[in-house]
Amino acid sequence: MSALFSRRLTLKMLSASAFALVLPGLGLGRADAAVTAMKQSIAEASSADPQIAAFYRARDFKPIFVSEADGRRRGALLRALSSVNDHGLPAGRYDGAALRAVFGNAQTAKARGLAEVEAARLFLDYADDMRSGVVNPADIDSSIVVEVPRYDRTQTLHDFAAANPVKFLKGLAPRKPEYVRLQKEKRRLEKLMASGGWGERVGAKSLKPGNSGAAVVQLRNRMIRMGFLRRSASQTYDRALQNAVQKFQISHGLVTDGVAGAGTMREINRDIDYRLGQILVAMERNRWVREPFEKKHVWVNLPDFHVDIIENGRSTFRSRVVIGKTDEDRKTPEFSDVMEHMVINPSWYVPRSITTKEYLPMLQRNRSAVQHIQIIGRNGKPVNRGNINFAKYNERTFPYSMKQPPSQTNALGLVKFMFPNKYNIYLHDTPSKSLFGHETRAYSHGCVRVHKPFEFAYALLSAQERDPEGFFQGKLRTGKERRVDLAAPLPVHLSYFTAWVDAKGQAQYRGDVYGRDKRIFSALTDAGVTLA
DSSP: OOHHHHHHHHHHHHHHHHHOSSOTTOOHHHHHHHHHHHHHHHHHHHTTSHHHHHHHHHTTTOOSSSSGGGHHHHHHHHHHHHTGGGGTOOGGGSOHHHHHHHHHTOOSHHHHHHHHHHHHHHHHHHHHHHHHOSSOHHHHOTTBOOOOOOOOHHHHHHHHHHSOHHHHHHTTSOSOHHHHHHHHHHHHHHHHHHTTTTOSOOOSSOBOTTOBSHHHHHHHHHHHHHTSSOOOOOOBOOHHHHHHHHHHHHHTTOOOSSOBOHHHHHHHTOOHHHHHHHHHHHHHHHHHTOSOOOSEEEEEEGGGTEEEEEETTEEEEEEEEEEEOSSTTTOOOBEEEEEEEEEESOOEEOOHHHIIIIIHHHHHHOTTSSTTSEEEOTTSSBOOGGGOOGGGOOTTTOOOEEEEOSSTTOTTTTEEEEOOOTTOOOEEOOSOGGGGGSSSOEEESSSEEESSHHHHHHHHHTTTOSSHHHHHHHHHHTOSOEEEEEEEEEEEEEEOOSEEEOTTSOEEEOOOTTSHHHHHHHHHHHTTOOOO
16 A cells, blocks of 8 residues: 555545544444534534524534535535635635645534534635625725625525535626636636746837837737737738737727837736736626626726627627716716616706806806806796806805707707716717717716717617617707607616626726726735735
């Protein structure tokens, strides 16, 4: 018998004896005493956690981990805890190796009771993190308004005790194909990281087709390592390298001109650990919203500056958007709601903050300013501005509201899409079309401006009108404000993903326009998440 085989046999026998409720050679009285002692140990150890204590009290303090019959559940938990890195979780929070040692050293009834409760605690911590995320989004940024699922810990233990342990633990991960694709990208980046990442950075501020030299070689090598270029010995910024840069630009939401300008070069020179951090944050965000979105919904990914109508996992409409400025009080929040109607030829009811902080100072300097805006009295009717002494009011005391009637120059354009919410955020047209040509489009006061608003309206109306374009244009030609209800209200999700993997397996990365992902990653690292 080899030494290794002998050692494994000894450990196996030790493990079996450590979890037996009735140890060989004990009389019945002594066995009963051991059971009683273990139950007493479980009761004492669980008393510090009311939810764990409630679970064991309901089952007369019988174990679910440390008895001889619990081997499958015990093994499933240990395997799950040993693979937490696959999910970007903080391994130190639930140390599987330490728990395995606790199990192995549980030689007495009291020790087995302590091991039982420790296993329950680690299982619940793992389950909470897998199903609800490691950090609370509300603690990161008040603009991240996500209804994170929370689960009763006592019920979770009951469910686990009654379930197939392997299937239960596997089912804790988000039920989304995109989560699995993120895991695959995470593993790919970790392998590259272990072999040197993407190599040296490109030592040039910008490069373009026709250039040659050391910086071009660095760019070439980086494109090869990133997977955008086949192996090549060329030292010139040739057509193949230009195509590779264009592919890179597409997957990073950049202007696809094939020129490695300043913005493109900044993204090319990002370290691989930065991208891995984006993947970890995206996985955490998927844990906050673990269920797939509805079969049909509107999705605005703020860092991507696009709106999509998604049907059965596929985009059936897509348009560029402009989102809120990076000023703290202008950032577009993340939340979900339901689009109920659209307004054609809308009036713009100027938000109070804009009325008092922007327009009032202008009117105090010149009462003829912003002539396109009506001043509305408390009775809801326009007031002659010539009769108002603007100088006597401040932000708090100004008694009027403001309104811009329907027009081609209306701040909301010719249509707005409403999903009533406490943030007063909606999607709308805009007369400022030039901003849609920018690479980074964060210019609004918080609402989302749509580049192709008419086409968006047609797509929404196609579910209820035979001729959606004709219907819409007929309402538009009246020049009067018209509300059109959606026969089937549509869920709207304003999300924030700087990393995802599309259905073709291509990783997509975007800039952290509001710095939210940076704060999330910092919170994850504080919780113990590390880059493998």
